Amino acid sequence: MAAHRVISQANSWRTYIIVIVVILLIGGAGTALILVRRTDQALASIQQIDPRANTQPDSTSIQKTTDQQSTTNTFVPSTLKEPFSVLLIGVDKRAESEADGVRSDTLILVRVDPLAGWATMLSIPRDSVVPLPSGSPGKVNSAYAYGFYNAEKLYGSGTTKDAGGGAAAAQTIEKFLHVKVDYTAQVDFQGFERLVDSVSGIVIDVKTTLVDPEYPTDNHGVERIYIAPGIQQMNGHTALVFARSRHSSNDFDRSKRQQQVLKAVLSAVRNRGIMDNVSLLPQWVSVLEQNVRTTLPIGNISTMSDMAGIATQLDSNRIAQLTINPLDVRVDNVIGSDIYWNSNDIASLVKRWKTGAGIAGIVTVQVLNGTNVSGLGNMATANLTKQGVTTIDAGDGTETSTTMLYDIGDHSSERQKIVDRLGLKSTQISINSARPTGASKDATLVLVIGTDYQLAGNAP
Numbered sequence: 001m002a003a004h005r006v007i008s009q010a011n012s013w014r015t016y017i018i019v020i021v022v023i024l025l026i027g028g029a030g031t032a033l034i035l036v037r038r039t040d041q042a043l044a045s046i047q048q049i050d051p052r053a054n055t056q057p058d059s060t061s062i063q064k065t066t067d068q069q070s071t072t073n074t075f076v077p078s079t080l081k082e083p084f085s086v087l088l089i090g091v092d093k094r095a096e097s098e099a100d101g102v103r104s105d106t107l108i109l110v111r112v113d114p115l116a117g118w119a120t121m122l123s124i125p126r127d128s129v130v131p132l133p134s135g136s137p138g139k140v141n142s143a144y145a146y147g148f149y150n151a152e153k154l155y156g157s158g159t160t161k162d163a164g165g166g167a168a169a170a171q172t173i174e175k176f177l178h179v180k181v182d183y184t185a186q187v188d189f190q191g192f193e194r195l196v197d198s199v200s201g202i203v204i205d206v207k208t209t210l211v212d213p214e215y216p217t218d219n220h221g222v223e224r225i226y227i228a229p230g231i232q233q234m235n236g237h238t239a240l241v242f243a244r245s246r247h248s249s250n251d252f253d254r255s256k257r258q259q260q261v262l263k264a265v266l267s268a269v270r271n272r273g274i275m276d277n278v279s280l281l282p283q284w285v286s287v288l289e290q291n292v293r294t295t296l297p298i299g300n301i302s303t304m305s306d307m308a309g310i311a312t313q314l315d316s317n318r319i320a321q322l323t324i325n326p327l328d329v330r331v332d333n334v335i336g337s338d339i340y341w342n343s344n345d346i347a348s349l350v351k352r353w354k355t356g357a358g359i360a361g362i363v364t365v366q367v368l369n370g371t372n373v374s375g376l377g378n379m380a381t382a383n384l385t386k387q388g389v390t391t392i393d394a395g396d397g398t399e400t401s402t403t404m405l406y407d408i409g410d411h412s413s414e415r416q417k418i419v420d421r422l423g424l425k426s427t428q429i430s431i432n433s434a435r436p437t438g439a440s441k442d443a444t445l446v447l448v449i450g451t452d453y454q455l456a457g458n459a460p
Contacts, residue, residue, distance in 0.1 A: 046292055048163045051156065051159045082114070083114070084182045085179065086296065087110075088106075089107060091187070108124070120321075122350070125140075131172070133147060140176065191290070193239075198284060203232070210245060212246070245257075317360060330345050357442035366394065367448075370448045378394050384418070397439075397448040401452060408444055
């Protein structure tokens with residue numbers, strides 16, 4: 001039950017957040033410069049000044065992470081040509097008044113590698129216990145609210161509440177995952193619905209009947225939802241329901257539906273063509289102005305040009321979705337609804353997020369220890385990583401006397417780098433190989449080290 005609850009909460013807002021931000025990128029592809037020239041004022045309201053770049057919080061608020069840059073000049077990439085990260089924050093602003101509470105119901109950390117043409121998304125469940133800006137541990141979704149209501153206290157006079165909330169959430173995630181968050185983007189429900197409606201809806205092939213007797217409504221009630229199987233033309237509301245429904249089946253099915261919605265929206269935008277998208281710019285700008293806030297420097301022509309380039313080459317098949325969930329990360333403890341995750345497993349998942357392991361075209365190497373020398377696999381992995389090889393966590397292999405390199409396919413260039421570094425013979429290389437026992441499904445090349453690894457002097 002705890003595992004089901006964690007996965008459910010981790011995915012609840014994933015799709016509409018991703019869709020809005022991706023439309024912001026792809027909808028502008030080919031027309032981004034026109035958008036900049038025509039809508040300077042609107043873009044200025046969408047773009048926020050990131051208070052993290054101007055103010056260093058004191059020790060009683062948010063502690064700086066060990067790997068975060070300390071100077072403003074290196075705070076974020078100068079352009080979007082280098083790999084960068086964006087924290088997507090799903091904010092529930094449906095409360096009738098601010099006093100009723102503002103919540104960050106979803107946090108998704110996205111890493112984009114523009115030159116390689118891939119992206120990874122990592123969802124952080126809202127019940128994850130982390131070190132909070134207040135100095136005490138608590139649920140991760142509390143960080144946004146703390147920054148929202150203490151914006152000027154934390155970041156100085158003039159800091160807006162939205163900016164304060166985004167900054168606090170970003171620094172909390174940095175400390176929790178030990179990564180650098182370059183930008184933030186905040187979105188809400190209404191924006192997703194309006195954007196889908198602006199492209200006249202999306203086409204979805206509903207595989208199985210969807211019945212949800214308790215779908216949440218805007219007035220904090222519930223309603224019964226029924227979506228028949230087959231090809232469906234969905235408006236914004238139906239698409240949101242299809243993506244968010246959590247009572248119709250299991251959470252794995254919901255993840256598939258969310259990816260299906262994302263691809264359908266991207267297809268709808270691209271199929272309209274440049275001129276049709278230009279005609280929608282005023283409507284899109286209005287939606288984004290009301291429903292999106294981001295620290296991405298979208299008012300800069302160079303940045304918008306970079307975003308257009310990313311959108312042109314980023315294929316939906318090269319966007320990996322990862323989630324902190326009990327299937328990938330051990331739960332050390334559960335107290336009520338508070339989830340305490342295993343830090344070692346978190347680090348392994350973050351490594352996959354950084355490297356894009358599992359995405360088509362990305363070559364990753366895994367070392368399997370085929371000896372009885374404890375820790376040798378980790379040592380060999382660290383050695384390869386230092387030499388610029390993209391690695392994933394080591395594992396245990398079948399005991400062997402001969403070190404072997406298995407290529408799950410034919411990756412000649414990357415394979416040769418390993419061969420040259422280790423001095424392997426042709427008899428120690430297997431091309432188009434079956435995946436050896438113990439190897440991860442994310443591994444492209446698998447190095448099984450045998451007892452001769454040490455004898456040959458290759459051990460780090």
